[in-house]
Amino acid sequence: MSSHTTGVDEEFLALPLGRLAEAALSAATAGGASYADLRVHAVTTEIVQLRDGELESAVLDRDIGLAVRVLVDGTWGFASHAGLTPDIAAESARHAVGVAVTLASLNADRVELADEPVYRDVTWVSDYRIDPFTVPTADKIAVLEDYSGRLLASDGVDHVSATAVCVKEQMFYADTFGSSITQQRVRTMPALEAVSVDPAAGSFESMRTLAPPTGRGWEAVAGDQVWNWSAELAELPTLLSEKTKSPSVVAGPTDLVIDPTNLWLTIHESIGHATEYDRAIGYEAAYAGTSFATPDKLNRMRYGSPVMNVTADRTVEYGLATIGYDTEGVAAQKWDLVRDGIFVGYQLDRVFARKLGLERSNGCSYADSAHHVPIQRMPNVSLAPGIEDLSTEDLISRVDNGIYIVGDKSWSIDMQRYNFQFTGQRFFRIRSGRLDGQVRDVAYQAVTTDFWNSMEVVGGPSTWRLGGAFNCGKAQPGQVAAVSHGCPSALFRGVNVLNAIEESGR
Amino acid sequence: MIPAQGAVDLTLQAAAHANRCDETIVIVTDRSEASLRWAGNSMTTNGVSTSRSTAVISIVRTGDGAHVGSLRSSVVDPDAVDDLVAAADKAAHTAPEARDAAALPTGAGEPADWDDPLPGTGAGAFAELARGLSGGFGRSERLYGFAHHTVETTFVASSTGVRRRFTQPTGSVEINAKRGAASAWAGISTPWFADVPIEQMLADLSMRLDWSKRTVELPAGRYETLMPPSTVADMMIYLGWSMDGRGAQEGRTALSAPGGGTRVGEKLTGLPLTMYSDPLAAGLECAPFVHTPSSSERLSVFDNGMDIGRVDWIRDGAISALVYPRAAAAEFGVAPAVPADNLLMTGGTKDLGDMIAGTERGLLLTTLWYIRTVDPTTLLLTGLTRDGVYLIEDGEITAAVNNFRFNESPLDLLRRATEAGRAETTLPREWSDWATRAVMPTLRIPDFHMSSVSQAQ
Numbered sequence: 001m002s003s004h005t006t007g008v009d010e011e012f013l014a015l016p017l018g019r020l021a022e023a024a025l026s027a028a029t030a031g032g033a034s035y036a037d038l039r040v041h042a043v044t045t046e047i048v049q050l051r052d053g054e055l056e057s058a059v060l061d062r063d064i065g066l067a068v069r070v071l072v073d074g075t076w077g078f079a080s081h082a083g084l085t086p087d088i089a090a091e092s093a094r095h096a097v098g099v100a101v102t103l104a105s106l107n108a109d110r111v112e113l114a115d116e117p118v119y120r121d122v123t124w125v126s127d128y129r130i131d132p133f134t135v136p137t138a139d140k141i142a143v144l145e146d147y148s149g150r151l152l153a154s155d156g157v158d159h160v161s162a163t164a165v166c167v168k169e170q171m172f173y174a175d176t177f178g179s180s181i182t183q184q185r186v187r188t189m190p191a192l193e194a195v196s197v198d199p200a201a202g203s204f205e206s207m208r209t210l211a212p213p214t215g216r217g218w219e220a221v222a223g224d225q226v227w228n229w230s231a232e233l234a235e236l237p238t239l240l241s242e243k244t245k246s247p248s249v250v251a252g253p254t255d256l257v258i259d260p261t262n263l264w265l266t267i268h269e270s271i272g273h274a275t276e277y278d279r280a281i282g283y284e285a286a287y288a289g290t291s292f293a294t295p296d297k298l299n300r301m302r303y304g305s306p307v308m309n310v311t312a313d314r315t316v317e318y319g320l321a322t323i324g325y326d327t328e329g330v331a332a333q334k335w336d337l338v339r340d341g342i343f344v345g346y347q348l349d350r351v352f353a354r355k356l357g358l359e360r361s362n363g364c365s366y367a368d369s370a371h372h373v374p375i376q377r378m379p380n381v382s383l384a385p386g387i388e389d390l391s392t393e394d395l396i397s398r399v400d401n402g403i404y405i406v407g408d409k410s411w412s413i414d415m416q417r418y419n420f421q422f423t424g425q426r427f428f429r430i431r432s433g434r435l436d437g438q439v440r441d442v443a444y445q446a447v448t449t450d451f452w453n454s455m456e457v458v459g460g461p462s463t464w465r466l467g468g469a470f471n472c473g474k475a476q477p478g479q480v481a482a483v484s485h486g487c488p489s490a491l492f493r494g495v496n497v498l499n500a501i502e503e504s505g506r
Numbered sequence: 507m508i509p510a511q512g513a514v515d516l517t518l519q520a521a522a523h524a525n526r527c528d529e530t531i532v533i534v535t536d537r538s539e540a541s542l543r544w545a546g547n548s549m550t551t552n553g554v555s556t557s558r559s560t561a562v563i564s565i566v567r568t569g570d571g572a573h574v575g576s577l578r579s580s581v582v583d584p585d586a587v588d589d590l591v592a593a594a595d596k597a598a599h600t601a602p603e604a605r606d607a608a609a610l611p612t613g614a615g616e617p618a619d620w621d622d623p624l625p626g627t628g629a630g631a632f633a634e635l636a637r638g639l640s641g642g643f644g645r646s647e648r649l650y651g652f653a654h655h656t657v658e659t660t661f662v663a664s665s666t667g668v669r670r671r672f673t674q675p676t677g678s679v680e681i682n683a684k685r686g687a688a689s690a691w692a693g694i695s696t697p698w699f700a701d702v703p704i705e706q707m708l709a710d711l712s713m714r715l716d717w718s719k720r721t722v723e724l725p726a727g728r729y730e731t732l733m734p735p736s737t738v739a740d741m742m743i744y745l746g747w748s749m750d751g752r753g754a755q756e757g758r759t760a761l762s763a764p765g766g767g768t769r770v771g772e773k774l775t776g777l778p779l780t781m782y783s784d785p786l787a788a789g790l791e792c793a794p795f796v797h798t799p800s801s802s803e804r805l806s807v808f809d810n811g812m813d814i815g816r817v818d819w820i821r822d823g824a825i826s827a828l829v830y831p832r833a834a835a836a837e838f839g840v841a842p843a844v845p846a847d848n849l850l851m852t853g854g855t856k857d858l859g860d861m862i863a864g865t866e867r868g869l870l871l872t873t874l875w876y877i878r879t880v881d882p883t884t885l886l887l888t889g890l891t892r893d894g895v896y897l898i899e900d901g902e903i904t905a906a907v908n909n910f911r912f913n914e915s916p917l918d919l920l921r922r923a924t925e926a927g928r929a930e931t932t933l934p935r936e937w938s939d940w941a942t943r944a945v946m947p948t949l950r951i952p953d954f955h956m957s958s959v960s961q962a963q
Contacts, residue, residue: 009508014554025703054605057800057807058597062579065557078553082582083507089845099552102629103542106549106636108643128628138600147601159758202764204757262699283545286650286682289875289962371539371555411909412876412891416962421888421910423880443880443888445911445958475551476652477541478939500881503913503957 007125010185012042012170015084016327017182022176023086024068024093029176032098033070033077035113037175038089039327040066040372043167048140053148058137065370072100074110074439080371106476114353114361116330118178124324125411126185127317128217132166133186135218140164143222144192146234151194154237156244158204159195160301162187164221164236165213165470167482170328179329186321187482189470192219194236196244206426207240209233210407212263212467212483215318216228239426246438249427254497255402257395257489262424263383264467264485265408270448271310272381272485274417275337277356279347288474289415292448293463294342295356301343304452309384310338312347314363319467321366321481326372330363337381342451349376368439368479375475382466382486389460392489395432398457403442403497404428404435408467413448419500421445439498454495459488507582511621515558521564521665526595530812531668534795537661538626541654542636547643554628558582561799561923562590562826563807564598565610572607573598574807578799580755588814593673604949606801606833608808613668620671624659631655631699636681638704642681645708647715651681654698672793674847678933678942682893686720687963688906691873691893693736693933695942697789714872714894717907720822722897723757724885724959726910730868731954732898733860734921735932735946737874738851742935742946744779744877746849748818748885750803751828755838760885760917761771761828768828774920775823775830778853779947785846789931790943791845806831811944817843820920822853827850848943851854854926858948861927863901869954870896870903873935874912885915889936890960909963914960925950 021038028036042064049056066089067080075102079092087163109256132140144162151160167187174180193208211220211227220226258266273291280291293301303310314323325331328350337345348356351364368378396404407425414420427442428435446454468484508516513534521530536558543551559577575597579590632653642649655677660672675697683690690709692714733741754768755760763769783793796812800806809831818826827843835842862870872894880886888911894906926946933943 032538040717046594049802051605051803053600056573056605057576057802059576059800060593060597062577062581063559065555068593075549076551078551080553080555082580083559084583095554095807099554099629103549103552103632103636103642106542106544106643109546110550131535135726137603141602152821159756195758197762198758199766200763200764202757204762206882236774279547280776282648282650287654303654345958369531371557373551375551386763410878410880412878412886412888412890413890414909414911414962415875418962419960420889421880421911421913421957440949441881443520447961454950457578473939476543476939477539477654491581498912498957500886503955504881504884504886504915504918506884506956 005402006181008123008170013016015040016086017172019086020066020084020089020179024089025095025174025176026040027090028068028070028097031094033097035176036071036093037173038066039370040172041496042170043369046092046166047294048144048164050144050148052159052247053152058141059370063090063369068094068369069373070096070098070100071111073104075100075107076111078373083293100307111348111351113356114359115455116360117315117327119181119325120178122181124183126215126322128186130218131186132188132218133168137277147192147229151192155219156196156241157194157237160192160199162192164190173327173329175294175329178493181325181329183324185323186217187215187222194240195441196240205240205244206245207236208407209236213320213470214219215320215322222305228278237249241436246440249439249497251497251502253494254398255491256495257392257399257402257404257407257430258463258492259489261407261467262405263487265411265488266422267381267383267485269339269413270417270420271337271413272378273347276376276378277317277348277352278376287476288397292416292418297343299344303343303449304339304341305455306341307386307458308338308341308452310381310383310453312337312379312381314379316380316484318466319484321378321380321484325366326363328359328361328365330365333362336360347379352376360400368480371481373476377474377481378472378483380484383488385461385488386458387465390457392463394434394457395457395459395489395491396430398491400432401432402430403439404430418447420487421449443498443500445496445498451492451495454492456493458490462490508559510534510624510659510661514661516584516587517560517562518663518665519589520591524591524595527564527598527956528567529565529665531664533561533660533662533799535559535658536624537656537658539656540629540631540634545650547650548763560590563799563954566598566653568761571603573601574604575601576807577797589948602765602947605832606806607806608832610664610666610808610839611668611811612666614813616669617671620669624918625657625673627655627657635702635704642708647683647685649681649683652732653679659792662795664811664812670795674792676942678938681707681711683715687714688907689893689963690714693935695931695933696947711903712754716897717903719904722907724907726956726958727951728863728955732865732868732870732952733949733950733951734871735930737871737933738946739934739944739951740874740877740936741919743849743918743934743941744887746819746845750838751830751838752834754828758884769825770828770934771824772915773824774820775923777923777926778822779820779926780818780822781820781849781851781854782816783849784816785847787848787850790848790945791943792943796844803831806833814844814846817845850929850945851947852929854928854947856870856925856927858927861925861948861950862898864902865901867900870898871909875936878934885917886913888913909962912955913957915963916953917950919951922951922953923949924952
């Protein structure tokens with residue numbers, strides 16, 4: 001923990017957390033629950049949006065409530081409420097018991113939880129320097145005005161949108177095993193997009209900044225210490241102008257060097273979601289989908305080439321899924337998902353650990369608000385760099401004719417995580433081992449295991465970057481989660497590149 | 507918890523008493539929710555919840571300009587109201603000028619139903635469904651799915667006299683059935699969970715799984731394709747979300763016209779198709795007034811409480827309107843047009859059975875999935891077919907086909923459609939988290955672009 005971080009806010013600690021826990025857990029037990037947990041969950045979100053340098057919207061949203069989850073005769077019941085009084089906590093516990101009893105006839109699968117040490121009265125706070133909610137909204141607007149103005153002042157930039165999203169999440173958790181855990185973390189997501197319009201042709205082109213969402217405070221948005229905004233805002237108009245004049249890509253199998261600013265999302269979709277145990281056994285079959293990485297393939301299936309090593313963790317510094325303990329009171333851990341190209345691990349909660357025959361959960365339970373039931377959610381899933389410290393230029397030098405892809409844009413993958421298609425922000429042509437201008441209208445499409453088996457070499461530790469998203473969706477009712485993915489640059493051979501204009505039939 | 511109406515009054519009074527800003531808008535939404543999820547013939551998660559959000563929008567006027575502070579909170583403690591109002595007021599006083607300033611709508615007192623009790627929901631809403639599902643769980647197919655019911659009552663009140671109230675029920679049931687490698691889907695929207703046709707849904711799923719007894723592998727390519735209403739809804743909802751007037755006027759969307767201006771007036775199709783939103787559409791009723799805590803290209807906080815009427819976005823095959831809040835409408839010299847929370851497309855007449863019978867060789871889809879933009883200049887979207895692609899040969903369904911990734915634009919689909927079926931109520935599968943109220947036709951596309959094969963079942 002950084003010395004800059006002060007601790008959980010007094011405002012949250014002033015809530016009657018202990019009394020809510022006592023009321024809820026005792027009412028649940030009295031009602032017949034064999035297990036119960038109480039969560040008081042606050043999520044504060046500020047979204048500031050500017051368009052062409054003018055304020056479009058600045059809204060602060062504070063969501064807080066309590067949730068009670070119970071096990072009655074092996075069946076879950078869940079209830080939540082916006083009220084934060086002991087009476088409401090007890091009433092919610094009785095509601096949860098009622099839900100479990102009412103719907104018990106539909107449950108054919110008795111729920112059992114893996115063991116976990118008890119953590120009494122522990123506190124965890126993430127590592128950030130400037131709590132974004134100590135920064136006045138007017139100051140946030142001023143930073144985005146400044147950034148927008150720098151882009152708008154450049155030739156060829158016709159429109160600029162600017163967004164900063166700041167989140168603080170506070171959780172108090174207590175269960176009938178005896179754990180009681182208080183946590184606080186913050187995250188920030190800055191983004192600016194410049195648009196160049198060609199009115200005569202009725203066409204336009206855009207380019208977004210590469211600054212990733214991060215588990216840091218306002219220091220990631222203002223100033224150049226964390227992210228070099230001055231450099232990025234200075235070069236973006238030139239890159240955009242070059243992109244608008246660039247030729248349309250030639251479709252077909254192409255060697256790709258993929259930058260971490262793009263590759264993180266491919267990892268998210270084709271490895272992160274594919275190694276969720278709940279998906280693999282069908283819990284998401286009707287919605288988010290299942291996975292080709294089924295339990296019978298664990299420790300057997302070749303996921304990718306031997307240079308592919310993928311870890312999962314809830315511990316990496318500034319990771320968006322980093323936390324001290326999950327929403328079932330399981331301490332944060334780090335483990336392998338893919339080792340030397342072989343599929344070796346899953347993401348689990350306490351129920352799924354037992355189902356898989358493991359003694360302990362690896363701590364992937366999460367709910368995005370008090371009003372949603374905890375489910376298995378993605379930890380930070382990251383591709384390890386190579387031992388040899390190859391630079392991105394080293395990878396590019398190995399390509400005779402290919403494309404270097406930078407920045408994420410759109411993404412889509414099928415419901416078993418086989419077939420995916422991604423676009424990006426910047427596509428540089430590689431000729432004879434060197435960059436040779438940009439191309440446009442690029443999408444790449446592949447089957448997950450073909451793609452990862454085509455990975456010839458990964459960049460070294462100096463190319464490794466943490467990317468991520470605030471908006472990973474899963475479950476019904478829909479829940480969002482923030483998650484980070486670290487990766488080096490990597491070289492892939494013969495990936496199918498599409499031309500978006502040709503795809504549209506024009 | 508004090509009643510929502512009490513929270514509205516308390517907040518407006520606190521703002522008036524503090525007297526720090528020129529105008530105040532209060533939006534209180536009480537939400538009651540129940541959910542039930544199952545997988546592999548067993549319940550997985552469930553829950554009931556009760557929550558409230560209170561949004562306070564404070565406005566400071568300076569000459570022609572206005573400054574806005576907007577806060578929303580789920581805190582229900584009446585003692586927190588003063589702090590909430592103070593924070594919104596402070597934000598307004600430090601905010602730069604709003605670009606969408608307009609006079610607030612005015613009103614003349616509370617509507618007749620203002621003080622009526624608020625309806626809610628609970629696990630009991632699923633009683634009949636649970637009985638039907640229990641029967642389904644005993645059959646040979648493996649069932650997966652989700653039932654969701656929310657009842658939200660929203661109050662909008664302003665210091666200028668606006669008082670509006672609306673109760674929005676939203677319900678859906680989705681069932682995915684699997685038999686061997688075959689997978690089928692059925693989904694309905696059901697605002698009040700009355701008369702859920704669970705037996706009919708299970709029978710429909712069995713029929714579709716029977717269609718899958720014969721399977722045919724087909725390669726990527728362009729196929730004559732019947733898009734059923736759920737798939738048309740998912741593509742047209744995305745089109746609807748992309749019809750912002752400002753973006754089109756500024757040349758940065760697919761609705762911008764070459765040479766400047768917008769594509770309003772462009773005839774997309776000779777088919778007599780009209781796409782519209784209408785808060786009074788029977789069975790798809792939704793709020794007939796604006797309620798938003800934040801401004802965007804589609805909505806303005808200054809329009810809170812303003813009437814939303816029917817808007818024809820496409821009329822008789824031609825693009826006829828784009829989305830403009832009042833301030834944007836004034837800026838571009840057009841009429842304000844605000845979308846209601848539903849979408850309908852009418853004008854087709856054919857029965858799906860007749861459309862299948864009239865197909866020599868083609869594909870019948872079930873649902874679409876993971877739809878995302880590939881190229882915003884043409885609104886080219888990618889996505890997957892899901893839970894049932896069926897081969898039609900000589901007017902009959904003869905087999906199930908593998909899934910595909912498609913690359914298609916909803917604008918181009920309308921430009922190329924050769925036939926439209928009768929509009930019917932449907933559940934848009936991809937967007938059902940946000941949009942459950944849709945009436946759409948089946949469309950016949952002579953050359954739907956399946957870009958690659960997906961191995962997913």
